[in-house]
Amino acid sequence: LQALGGAFVSGLWLVLIGWFLGNAARNAYSQLLVRQALEGFRVRDLMRTRFGTVGPDESLEGFVEDRYLRGAQTAWPVVADGRLEGMVTLESMREVESRNGLRVRDAMVPVEESVEPDAGGREALHRLVQTQQDPLPVVEGGSIVGILHRADIMRWLALHELRAKEG
Secondary structure, rough: OOOHHHHHHHHHHHHHHHHHHHHHHHHHHHHHHHHHHOOOOOHHHHHHHHOEEEEEEEEEEHHHHHOHHHOOOEEEEEOOOOEEEEEEEEEHHHHOOOOOEEEEEEOOOOOOOOEEOEEHHHHHHHHHHHHHOOOOOOOOOOOOHHHHHHHHHHHHHHHHHHHHHHH
């Protein structure tokens, strides 16, 4: 009876080790496929080019009522004299106690990370993951030219996978 019990435990360990190695191999293969898919991708291929901006001296209350609540855009670049100064997001607006009498600059957060339009896909994804900043402003010469969301890259990867299956 002890021999059967020992064989069962050994067999269970082998099953668990096999399951772990199988998962690790699938994850490594998935990462390789993502890296390969992103090789030819440039940020300019996926960045959103139609987006609204807001000035730093605009009324925060007016901005929220007139624009933020009336559209699907979740992060707004704060632009003055054509230069990116910061971003206004739902999270940054939660930090202010009252919107009365405040300006957009009072709720904006500085841009910690940006990406250039000619940056590669792997670099962009790495920055999105590393900084936890979503979206990333796409900046060229100090001016914002686009916005890149994680969802944009994921959508592109899903379409890339579909094309690979069809072709």
